[in-house]
Every structure is written in structure tokens, then in C-alpha cells.
Amino acid sequence: MNVLVFGAGAVGAYFGGRMLEANHSVSFFVREKRAKQLKEEGLKLISPEGDFVTKNLTLHTSEKEVKNTDLIILAVKGYHLEHVIPQLKIIMEQTGAFVLPLLNGFEHIDKLDQAVGKEKVLGGFAYIFATLNQQGHVVHGGNSSSIKFGSRxxxxxxxxxQLNSMNQHVKTNLLLDENIIKEMWRKYLLITAFSGITSATQLPSGFTINSESTFNVLKNILLEMNLIAEKEGVIFAREEVDKIISLFKQYPNDTTSSMHQDLRKGLPIEVEHLQGGAVRYAQKHNVTIPVIETIYGILKPYENGKPN
Structure with a gap:
């Protein structure tokens, strides 16, 4: 199977790199600046799952260059989605490929369905704590990583x-899930709470876990997200929500979210895609989510990077 990784930030570069390491057919669709950096520095993974480096890369910077592709792994930030959809449509029309989006949240699924057709859009998401260093190398901060995916x-x-069959050969986890919609919402609950609290406090998880008042804010975000999921027809038992809460207590004290990392670097953040999306779902169903609305209001000024 020929895989095109659309975007080579920390997520795309990591999972694409792991597939390359296992000798799978992988190419990357990137912007000119990132292509130049990858050509000069190579693709390098620094990870507890094993380091990997290569300069033997197939890079595309124009959608017209992409020909033989069966699956597109869409690994861009939520705020880039509108910009890349026209390029994605051209590639899919040229190749007939399916797309596996690894974006957080859920609003992007409706947008992609409308753009390229539901029959072409898989469900999926990634679990990984990773960032790019100044050389553009991926620094993996956790002990594991995974992509969960499934058919819609x-x-x-x-x-x-075919993607599931690759799992045994790669130094990550490619996990087929028959209930992918619920799993996507589970991740949405988790990431909205974790990104919100670490970014609003501008502190890693240890400070959240060790402060009862702050940890209560985190739990209230999860409960509000659970209410939204229920209105969207996805039901989590209270025990399932409690299990998500318990996950936060297992994180090392220095663990933080990619949103917090971007905030510290003065980069744009996905507040509109995550917390903003939750606010829109709440408005759709006429429910109140005061904690998420507060987090959204605190972080909104940083949406496009550090305010001037």
C-alpha cells in the first residue's frame, strides 16, 4: 500500500517515519520551507520507542506531483484544514485515495465528508506526546504512541x-477499532480537558494533579464534554469518564499538551478547533458548558500566536 503523509509536523513525521523505518512505501506532502529543512536535516525521530534517521525521503510540494497513493494520512493542525482541503481534493481526484484524518476534535469530519464524500473519509486519531526541535527533528516525550482507525x-x-496488517512491522501501534466514532469522542473529551487546563495554567500536568482545585476544573471540563457527546449520540458511562480522569494521574509530572507547547513557543493554537468546537456543539444542543466557555475565553487571544 502506498501511503502519503500530508503534513510533516511532529505527528506526521513521527508516524510516517515509523512506516518508512519498516520499509513501507511512504511519501510526504509538505510546504516548501519544511521540504527544504527535511532535505538538509533529514527526518529524525528521538524516541523511547527507538531513534530513527533517514534522508531517503520522497517529498511533494505540489499536489499535481502526487500520483500513486492509496491512503492519505492527514496530519495537519485544525487551523490549517480549510487551507489544505482544496489540495487534498485534487490529490484524491488524481489518485482515488482514501483519507485518514488525525486531527483532534470532531467538526473536521463533517467538513471532510462534504468536501470529498463520506465514503472516502476514515475515522481515526493519534495518541502521542511529541514536538519538533529547532532542527525539525521529532522529540517523542512519551513511552508509547498509536494511531487508532476504523471504517465509516x-x-x-x-x-x-491493509493498514492493520502493517502494525506488526512498525515501532508504534496501528490499531483497528470497530467502534472508531466513540473512540474519537473519547479522545476529544481527553484532549479538550488536558489541552485546556495545561494551556490556561501554562503549566505541565503535575501542577494540575497536585492541586485539588485545579484538578476539579479538569474534571468539570470532562463532564461538560461528556454531556456534549451524549447529545451527539455517543454515550459514556460514568465509569468510563472516571477512567479518563484516572489517566491524567498516571502522566509524569512534566507531561504537557501540544497546545501548551505551541503556546509557549508563541505559535498558533487549536483553541477554535477544540474548545471552540465544544462551544458550538453546546449551542447546537442548547446546553450550558460554563467551564469550557471560560477556558475558551482565556485562550482565544492566543489563537493566532502570541498577541502583539
């Missing part, structure tokens, strides 16, 4: 099975 249409079953 019967036409996607074969490509999902």
Missing part, C-alpha cells in the same frame, strides 16, 4: 485491513 463506510474495509 463499507468501501473502507479493505484499506483499513
Amino acid at each position: 463506510h463499507e468501501s473502507q474495509i479493505e484499506v483499513c485491513n
Whole structure:
């Protein structure tokens, strides 16, 4: 199977790199600046799962260059989605490929369905704590990583099975899930709470866990997100929510979110895609989510990077 990784930030570079390491057919669609950096520095993973470096890369900077592709792994930030959809459509029209989006949240699924058709859009997301250093190398800060994926249409079953067959050969986890919609919402609950609290406090998880008042804010975000999920037809038992809460207590004290990392660097953050999306879902269903609305209001000024 020929895989195109669309975007080579920390997420795209990491998982694409792991597939390359296992000798799978992988190419990257990147911007000119990132292509230049990858050509000069190579693709390098610094990770507890094993380091890897290569300069033997197939890079595309124009959608017209992309030909033989079966699966596109879409690994861009939420705020880039509108910009890349026209490019994505051209590539999919040229190749007939399916797309596996690894964006957080859920609003992007509706946008992609409208743009390229539901039968072409798999469900999925990534679990990884990683960032790029100044050389553009991926620094993996956790002990594990995974992509969870699954079919949303019967036409996607074969490509999902092919991706699943790659799992045993790569130094990460490519996990087929038959209930991918619920798993995507589970991640949405987790990431909205974790990104919100670490970014609003501008502190890693240890400070959240060790402060009862701050940890209560985190739990209230999860409860509000659970209410939204229920209105969208995705039900989590209270025990499932409690299990998510318990996950935070297992994180090392210095663990933080990619949103907090971006905030510290003065980069744009995904507040509109995550907390803003939750606010829109709440408005859609006429429910109140005061804690998330407060976090959203605190972080909104940083949406496009450090305010001048």
C-alpha cells in the first residue's frame, strides 16, 4: 500500500517515519520551507520507542506531483484544514485515495465528508506526546504512541485491513477499532480537558494533579464534554469518564499538551478547533458548558500566536 503523509509536523513525521523505518512505501506532502529543512536535516525521530534517521525521503510540494497513493494520512493542525482541503481534493481526484484524518476534535469530519464524500473519509486519531526541535527533528516525550482507525463506510474495509496488517512491522501501534466514532469522542473529551487546563495554567500536568482545585476544573471540563457527546449520540458511562480522569494521574509530572507547547513557543493554537468546537456543539444542543466557555475565553487571544 502506498501511503502519503500530508503534513510533516511532529505527528506526521513521527508516524510516517515509523512506516518508512519498516520499509513501507511512504511519501510526504509538505510546504516548501519544511521540504527544504527535511532535505538538509533529514527526518529524525528521538524516541523511547527507538531513534530513527533517514534522508531517503520522497517529498511533494505540489499536489499535481502526487500520483500513486492509496491512503492519505492527514496530519495537519485544525487551523490549517480549510487551507489544505482544496489540495487534498485534487490529490484524491488524481489518485482515488482514501483519507485518514488525525486531527483532534470532531467538526473536521463533517467538513471532510462534504468536501470529498463520506465514503472516502476514515475515522481515526493519534495518541502521542511529541514536538519538533529547532532542527525539525521529532522529540517523542512519551513511552508509547498509536494511531487508532476504523471504517465509516463499507468501501473502507479493505484499506483499513491493509493498514492493520502493517502494525506488526512498525515501532508504534496501528490499531483497528470497530467502534472508531466513540473512540474519537473519547479522545476529544481527553484532549479538550488536558489541552485546556495545561494551556490556561501554562503549566505541565503535575501542577494540575497536585492541586485539588485545579484538578476539579479538569474534571468539570470532562463532564461538560461528556454531556456534549451524549447529545451527539455517543454515550459514556460514568465509569468510563472516571477512567479518563484516572489517566491524567498516571502522566509524569512534566507531561504537557501540544497546545501548551505551541503556546509557549508563541505559535498558533487549536483553541477554535477544540474548545471552540465544544462551544458550538453546546449551542447546537442548547446546553450550558460554563467551564469550557471560560477556558475558551482565556485562550482565544492566543489563537493566532502570541498577541502583539
